[in-house]
Amino acid sequence: MTSTSAAAAARATVHGYPRQGRNRELKKAVEGYWKGRVTAGALHRTAAELRRENWRQLAEAGVHEVPTGDFSYYDHVLDTSVMVGAVPARHRAAVAADALDGYFAMARGTQEVAPLEMTKWFDTNYHYLVPELGPDAVFTTHSAKQVTELKEALALGLAARPVVLGPVTYLLLAKPAPGAAPGFAPLTLLDRLLPVYAEVLADLRAAGAAWVQLDEPALVQDRTPAELNAVARAYRELGGLTDRPKLLVASYFDRLGEALPVLAKAPVEGLALDFTRSAAANLDDLAAVGGLPGKRLVAGVVDGRNVWTNDLEKSLATLGTLLGLAGRVDVAPSCSLLHVPLDVTAERDIDPQVLRWLAFARQKAHEVVTLAKGLAHGTGAIAAELAANRAGLASRGGSALTRDPAVRARAAAVTDAATHRSQPYAERAAAQRAHLGLPLLPVTTIGSFPQTTGLRTARADLRAGRIGSAAYEELVEAEIREVVSFQEKAGLDVLVHGEAERNDMVQYFAEQLTGYLATRHGWVQSYGTRYVRPPVLAGDVFRPAPMTVRWTRYARSLTRRPVKGMLTGPVTMLAWSFVRDDQPLADTACQVALALRDEVHDLEAAGTPVIQVDEPALREALPLRAADRPAYVAWATEAFRLATSGVRPDTQIHTHMCYAEFGDVLAAIDALDADVISLEAARSHMQVAAELAAAGYPREVGPGVYDIHSPRVPAVAEVTELLRTALTAVPADRLWVNPDCGLKTRTWPEVRAALDHLVQAARILREEL
Ligand code: GLN
Numbered sequence: 001m002t003s004t005s006a007a008a009a010a011r012a013t014v015h016g017y018p019r020q021g022r023n024r025e026l027k028k029a030v031e032g033y034w035k036g037r038v039t040a041g042a043l044h045r046t047a048a049e050l051r052r053e054n055w056r057q058l059a060e061a062g063v064h065e066v067p068t069g070d071f072s073y074y075d076h077v078l079d080t081s082v083m084v085g086a087v088p089a090r091h092r093a094a095v096a097a098d099a100l101d102g103y104f105a106m107a108r109g110t111q112e113v114a115p116l117e118m119t120k121w122f123d124t125n126y127h128y129l130v131p132e133l134g135p136d137a138v139f140t141t142h143s144a145k146q147v148t149e150l151k152e153a154l155a156l157g158l159a160a161r162p163v164v165l166g167p168v169t170y171l172l173l174a175k176p177a178p179g180a181a182p183g184f185a186p187l188t189l190l191d192r193l194l195p196v197y198a199e200v201l202a203d204l205r206a207a208g209a210a211w212v213q214l215d216e217p218a219l220v221q222d223r224t225p226a227e228l229n230a231v232a233r234a235y236r237e238l239g240g241l242t243d244r245p246k247l248l249v250a251s252y253f254d255r256l257g258e259a260l261p262v263l264a265k266a267p268v269e270g271l272a273l274d275f276t277r278s279a280a281a282n283l284d285d286l287a288a289v290g291g292l293p294g295k296r297l298v299a300g301v302v303d304g305r306n307v308w309t310n311d312l313e314k315s316l317a318t319l320g321t322l323l324g325l326a327g328r329v330d331v332a333p334s335c336s337l338l339h340v341p342l343d344v345t346a347e348r349d350i351d352p353q354v355l356r357w358l359a360f361a362r363q364k365a366h367e368v369v370t371l372a373k374g375l376a377h378g379t380g381a382i383a384a385e386l387a388a389n390r391a392g393l394a395s396r397g398g399s400a401l402t403r404d405p406a407v408r409a410r411a412a413a414v415t416d417a418a419t420h421r422s423q424p425y426a427e428r429a430a431a432q433r434a435h436l437g438l439p440l441l442p443v444t445t446i447g448s449f450p451q452t453t454g455l456r457t458a459r460a461d462l463r464a465g466r467i468g469s470a471a472y473e474e475l476v477e478a479e480i481r482e483v484v485s486f487q488e489k490a491g492l493d494v495l496v497h498g499e500a501e502r503n504d505m506v507q508y509f510a511e512q513l514t515g516y517l518a519t520r521h522g523w524v525q526s527y528g529t530r531y532v533r534p535p536v537l538a539g540d541v542f543r544p545a546p547m548t549v550r551w552t553r554y555a556r557s558l559t560r561r562p563v564k565g566m567l568t569g570p571v572t573m574l575a576w577s578f579v580r581d582d583q584p585l586a587d588t589a590c591q592v593a594l595a596l597r598d599e600v601h602d603l604e605a606a607g608t609p610v611i612q613v614d615e616p617a618l619r620e621a622l623p624l625r626a627a628d629r630p631a632y633v634a635w636a637t638e639a640f641r642l643a644t645s646g647v648r649p650d651t652q653i654h655t656h657m658c659y660a661e662f663g664d665v666l667a668a669i670d671a672l673d674a675d676v677i678s679l680e681a682a683r684s685h686m687q688v689a690a691e692l693a694a695a696g697y698p699r700e701v702g703p704g705v706y707d708i709h710s711p712r713v714p715a716v717a718e719v720t721e722l723l724r725t726a727l728t729a730v731p732a733d734r735l736w737v738n739p740d741c742g743l744k745t746r747t748w749p750e751v752r753a754a755l756d757h758l759v760q761a762a763r764i765l766r767e768e769l
């Protein structure tokens with residue numbers, strides 16, 4: 001095909017669409033089913049209606065081929081486990097008794113059995129259920145969900161393309177089942193899995209699928225030669241089948257790199273590539289393999305991970321280049337639209353000027369259609385859209401929200417000295433010891449205390465105008481009094497105010513900083529029926545007034561013990577928001593860091609001797625490819641230091657992260673130069689402490705000794721034992737005693753008992769030391 005006919009054939013498609021519905025109908029139906037208020041039949045009907053509505057929206061926008069099978073009651077990786085019959089032994093009885101209840105048992109567990117483990121889907125905030133596969137895994141074909149959903153779309157007269165998680169990514173996402181030999185790699189099951197995929201493909205073809213998309217996002221990560229061989233084998237085998245639809249292998253979230261030549265050579269009819277992240281690398285690599293002659297290239301030029309309107313002219317330029325590199329070029333978002341909210345027109349509180357900068361899923365569907373039209377019929381065919389797009393981009397670029405000269409001048413003037421403490425760790429540690437006068441093994445918490453319904457109701461009342469801010473603040477102060485007096489009585493050494501005033505650790509700050517926007521309906525699935533509404537970091541960030549000082553100061557007025565100030569760090573403020581795409585992340589992080597630096601300064605001036613800056617997202621924001629990590633670690637840790645280095649030597653900076661596996665961020669943790677770090681460790685038996693010690697980490701550490709994810713209260717003996725283990729790795733004068741994370745999800749009785757046990761354990765060990 002010549003490039004003109006490749007252009008004429010250009011079509012628009014998407015990889016997936018938000019599942020929840022306009023008013024989160026899916027959440028309500030699924031949770032209603034769990035509570036016994038919604039029947040299985042009603043749940044199925046709601047789901048079918050939501051799928052139909054999604055396809056209707058896509059078709060109305062002009063999308064030529066809609067995805068099917070991307071819908072899920074809980075998670076598409078779990079759906080894939082069901083599709084290939086990979087049900088762990090402990091869930092088989094439940095699945096046999098009732099497929100739907102068994103499905104939810106795998107997702108959420110029951111009184112009797114634990115659920116599958118849940119973890120983050122690549123570098124997104126979506127969580128999937130981790131397949132468990134052992135060496136004796138037997139796969140069986142269950143294609144009904146895929147087939148049914150395809151038929152539903154075909155019955156509406158739509159061109160539809162089933163989207164299935166690819167076999168290699170599926171196995172790479174799996175973890176060895178309990179009892180598997182150490183080092184067992186689920187990828188070794190590939191030959192057993194492929195026949196099931198062959199059957200699924202045959203079933204989909206029989207049901208009318210012309211194309212099937214196999215998603216292989218794991219191929220944008222660094223892969224070993226053996227893994228790449230598995231990819232080649234998988235697609236040689238699937239491509240070699242006679243009874244199959246055309247195959248589109250989809251990648252997203254980063255460049256394909258060394259997997260690109262492997263897939264380009266494979267006997268499949270199409271590839272989908274991400275041209276929003278690492279666009280240049282994908283373009284170069286594509287040219288280097290001689291393009292994809294005769295194949296379909298689905299070009300992800302519209303960012304499926306962010307909420308900004310596309311730069312249509314820039315995308316058309318990319319698409320123009322791609323025309324010479326493939327038999328047919330289709331236009332798509334970079335990945336499933338699952339990761340963005342549904343519809344910007346639902347937003348009523350955002351300034352209309354700003355609203356036109358934003359594109360959620362529904363708007364992105366229009367964008368890919370416009371681009372396909374422009375590609376097929378020339379820019380003349382989309383002149384009006386281009387003009388509106390240009391005007392929108394210009395208004396964003398020239399807006400006072402996105403460009404605050406004072407913020408920019410300050411960021412430009414940041415010196416190296418501003419990102420380093422004035423004294424090396426050893427010297428300031430001595431100053432802090434003298435200043436704080438803490439006992440050995442000081443006991444503290446991570447910040448939040450139980451969020452009572454009274455508080456949540458009060459916040460809702462405040463928002464709705466049912467109570468005034470004075471009444472609300474009164475309630476928060478009462479809560480702080482209770483939290484402080486409890487901690488004093490319980491015998492904690494460094495107190496917190498309890499974070500009663502915070503709805504969420506990012507949103508609370510976003511609401512007070514310029515540059516951030518809040519959405520009303522911008523829900524995005526985090527996992528299962530849990531949805532979050534990430535704030536939109538749209539403009540230059542500035543702190544008009546102190547954000548937390550009032551509450552910390554109040555707590556301090558109630559006690560003579562040191563009170564710790566609590567802030568959310570710059571990386572986490574970015575990672576759990578939609579970030580601006582018109583400047584490097586590092587620049588945005590620097591602005592947020594400066595705002596936090598002001599807050600740190602004000603906290604210190606208000607007499608706060610310990611300030612904790614949480615960075616739970618430091619690891620999850622790591623780039624997918626190792627080659628990109630050093631640059632990330634450099635700006636991320638510099639932003640943290642910029643936020644925290646302005647303090648006196650005797651002010652102690654803490655940080656907190658909630659994960660126990662942090663091998664890949666060890667260097668980053670060191671580069672934060674925080675005086676004390678608290679980490680999750682209770683469930684992994686203090687492994688964190690051992691790893692830090694082995695790496696020669698020189699500062700103070702609080703490996704969590706209370707697993708706050710569970711209602712279980714650890715006994716004194718258990719905590720003492722964990723601390724003894726920690727003491728084998730960390731010297732006593734550098735060990736802290738604290739829970740794994742904040743206490744906001746726990747109940748007061750649990751918290752009272754657990755913290756009492758922590759204090760007792762610390763006292764027992766102090767006696768011995
Ligand atoms: N300071 C926060 C809290 O205690 C930390 C939360 C987190 O690490 N996710 O709730």
Ligand code: ZN
Pocket residue numbers: 446616656657658740741742
């Ligand atoms: Zn945490």
